Amino acid sequence: MRKFVTMALATSMLIPALAVPTMASAQSYREARESQRDVRDAKHDLRQAERHGDRHDVREARKDVRHAQREARQDWRDYRKAHRSAYKRPAYVGPRGYRYAPVAVGHRFAPAYYGDRYWVRDYARYRLPAPRAGARWVRYNNDVVMINIRTGRVLTVYNGFFW
Numbered sequence: 001m002r003k004f005v006t007m008a009l010a011t012s013m014l015i016p017a018l019a020v021p022t023m024a025s026a027q028s029y030r031e032a033r034e035s036q037r038d039v040r041d042a043k044h045d046l047r048q049a050e051r052h053g054d055r056h057d058v059r060e061a062r063k064d065v066r067h068a069q070r071e072a073r074q075d076w077r078d079y080r081k082a083h084r085s086a087y088k089r090p091a092y093v094g095p096r097g098y099r100y101a102p103v104a105v106g107h108r109f110a111p112a113y114y115g116d117r118y119w120v121r122d123y124a125r126y127r128l129p130a131p132r133a134g135a136r137w138v139r140y141n142n143d144v145v146m147i148n149i150r151t152g153r154v155l156t157v158y159n160g161f162f163w
Contacts, residue, residue: 035072042068092141100141102159109152114138126161 018104046061053061094100094111103109120137122124131137131146135155139162146156 005046029119035068039065039068039072092139096143103143103145103154103157105154105157107154109138109140109147109154111152112149114149115138120144133158 007024033087042061042065044059046065049057049061057158095115098113114136116139118138121137123131123137126144128137128144131156132152134144135148138145142160142162144158144161147154147156
């Protein structure tokens with residue numbers, strides 16, 4: 001009887017420990033969505049303060065936007081850590097003559113680098129924002145860049161995005 005009670009207590013302590021990681025990843029996704037909503041709300045408050053408030057209100061609203069963006073970035077990182085397999089992609093094979101060099105906003109890619117085979121079509125899966133009109137998310141080695149399709153100019157860069 002004593003062994004049975006000891007086993008029951010050990011099992012009851014073990015089950016919550018096993019349940020925490022799955023709850024944490026689900027909570028992380030919800031937190032990431034709520035953080036994005038908080039960023040939108042903070043930006044709305046900033047616009048209102050710029051229209052109708054004084055300098056102190058604008059300064060406080062800007063501080064709130066920075067804080068909300070920092071929180072959203074941290075929640076996204078937690079989500080990314082919890083879903084590592086989604087960000088692990090096969091080896092990148094660039095166009096002929098490809099050699100990796102880090103890029104920044106404003107860099108101009110040759111059309112071979114942002115062709116159809118390099119597009120990131122399921123950007124929502126990676127929690128990337130929807131691309132602007134006339135732009136596409138493109139994989140460039142382990143980076144992901146938003147490119148203007150007509151000009152080839154880089155609009156946004158996330159370095160080291162894929163594992």
